[in-house]
Amino acid sequence: MERNITDNGKFSSSLRGKGSLKIDIEREMLTSDGKMPLKVQTEISGNELLCLFGHSGSGKTTLLRILAGLNVPDKGYVEFNGKVWFDSAKKINLPPQQRNVGYMFQDYALFPNMTVERNIAFAQKEKNAGEILRLMEIFGLTELARQKPHKLSGGQKQRVALARALAAKPNMLLLDEPLSALDYEMRIDLQNEILKAHQMLNSLTILVSHDIQEVQKLASSVILLRNGAVQAQGDCAELISHYPENRNTVIGYKANRCV
Amino acid sequence: MNEDFINTLLLTGKLATWTTVVLFLIGMPLAYLLAYKRFWFKSLLEAFISMPMVLPPTVLGFYMLVAYSPQNAFGRFLEQHFDVRLAFSFEGVLIASVVFSLPFMIQPLQNGLVAIPQSLREAAYTLGKSEFTTFYRVLIPNMIPSIITALAMTFAHCIGEFGVVIMVGGNMPGETRVASIAIYDEVQALNYDVANQYSLVLFLISLAILTVIYSMNRKPAS
Structure with missing residues (x-):
């Protein structure tokens, strides 16, 4: 199944190949505890399936929306495959229409009509x-x-x-908690669909999640966000062994949800 | 039924129809601005649009008459360049009626736009669609009940309008004499039968329109 998809030429012909996403942004977020700065500086290679992982309120969705052009950072710089999307110093801010990202919303945002x-x-x-x-x-x-x-x-x-x-x-796929609204069995099914989509795209996919199993199954790399800052970035297994406190909170969270 | 009766009702319908059409064309972009955009005079604009809800029609009618007068800039401009006098004419009443019905058109449209999930607009933008394409392909088709409510409310309100019409238009048969004014006129002349006929027609039309609006808004969305 997977081979069929990657072998299909239709999508790979529209690809830009490997590139990278450079992010260096700051934005003040309003959370239930008051204002909190979101400060992210990182670089991601062009065909990862990257997972933004962290507690709710850590800035995952805001960062994703900034990449799509739906939120504007207070200052900073975003560049993808050599093209500047946002640069506060030069007053560049490409609207979402010109960024060509595929964005999947938490509520899916299908057009009801x-x-x-x-x-x-x-x-x-x-x-x-x-x-x-x-x-x-x-x-x-x-x-x-x-x-x-x-x-x-x-x-x-x-x-x-x-x-x-x-x-x-699109030349990048952004998925905002794609599976959080689904029950357990449905999730397993749809994780495969996400992998499929990522392979068809053959470019960068960024997924927001707070489910450690989802991250382990899907992600080729992980960014761990905590209180608006990158706490760690790298391989999924590494992160769990380095930050066991996350594992506990997430497993506790899951147990609550499944009951 | 005599010819006068029919003509008066036709004129009433004509005024209400034109007002509704003109207001829809003005109201859609205005409602869009108010629903989604931020600008410094937004509250002031909203207040102006809602003024007819609290102001006596005579106040608005009075200012319209003053504006239409050839002794003032706007009226003089119209007379000199277009040879038009708006006071006591159908067009003059139409403009006053458009202004006076603004909130009845804008508010349902604005509410309808605000009720559409923000993610639908954003999804269209990320798919490369312009604001205009998003507006007519995504927003309008998903606010049809609000549009019908706005059109019906405006039409119904316009049929019932009295104060502004009599201030700006007077009581000229075939030109500005709409049903609501005819009723007043017939009662003054003690023609209760005719007044009753007019009243019944207005009563039934308004009842029908409001029933349609309420039944439509009761229907669940999914």
Whole structure:
């Protein structure tokens, strides 16, 4: 299955190849405990499946939104594959429309007025009916083509959101807690869909999560965010062994959720 | 039914229809600005739009008359360049009616826009869609009940308008004599039968419109 997808030339032809994402930003966040600075300086290589991991309120979603151009940093610099997206010193700030990122929202943000098929078609920059059919087949949506989003289950919505994000042929995929709204079994299924999407994209995917199992299964590298700052960056197993306190909190959190 | 009766009702419908159409074209962009944009005079603009809710129609009508007068800049400009006098004309009443019905159009549209999840707009932007494309492909199709409410409220309110019309337009058959004014006029002349006919028609139209609005807003979204 995976080989089929990576072998398919349609997506790899639109790739920019390996590059890197450079981030050096600051932004003041408003949290329930008051103001907290988000300060991130890092570099990520261009075809990782990177996981932003941390407690809620640590700045994961804000960082993701900054990358998409949906939030603006107070100051700093963002560059992807040699192109400057944001530079406060030079007053550069590309709008989301010009960044070409696929963004999956926590609520999936499917357009309620459009069918599954239309949601995917809307994302295409050039109309290509064959491509829509192919995406629907890959994500198991063929039979749902004419359904409106409100009739879909959470897992189905997520697959539509992934297919839609890929239909725009983005050069980066940003997933904001894609699995948090789903039950346990559904998560295992959809983790595979995310891997599939990442392989089709063959570029950088950044995933926000606070589920350690999800991180272990999916991520090729991890950034650990704590109170708005990068606490550590690197391999998943390493991070857990270095920061056992995270493991405990996360396992405790999961236990609460599963009961 | 006599011809006068029919003409008066037709004129009432014409005024309400034009007001609704013009206000929709003005109201959609205004509601968008108020719902999503931040600017320094936003509260002032909102206050101006809501003024007709609290102001006696006579106040607005009075200022409209003053503005229309050829002795003042706006009226003089119209007379000199277009040979138009707005006071006691259908067009003059239409403009006053548009201003006076602003909140009935803007508020439902603005509420409808605010109720659409922010993520839908943002999703469209990340898919490369401009604000305008997002507006007509994503926002408008997902606020149809609000649009219908806005149109119906404006139309219904306009049919019931009295004070502004009589101030700005007077009581000229075929030009400014709408049903609400005709009722007043007929009662003054002790023609209770005719007044009753007008009243019944207005009563039933308004009841029908409001029933449609309430039944539509009761329908669950999914």
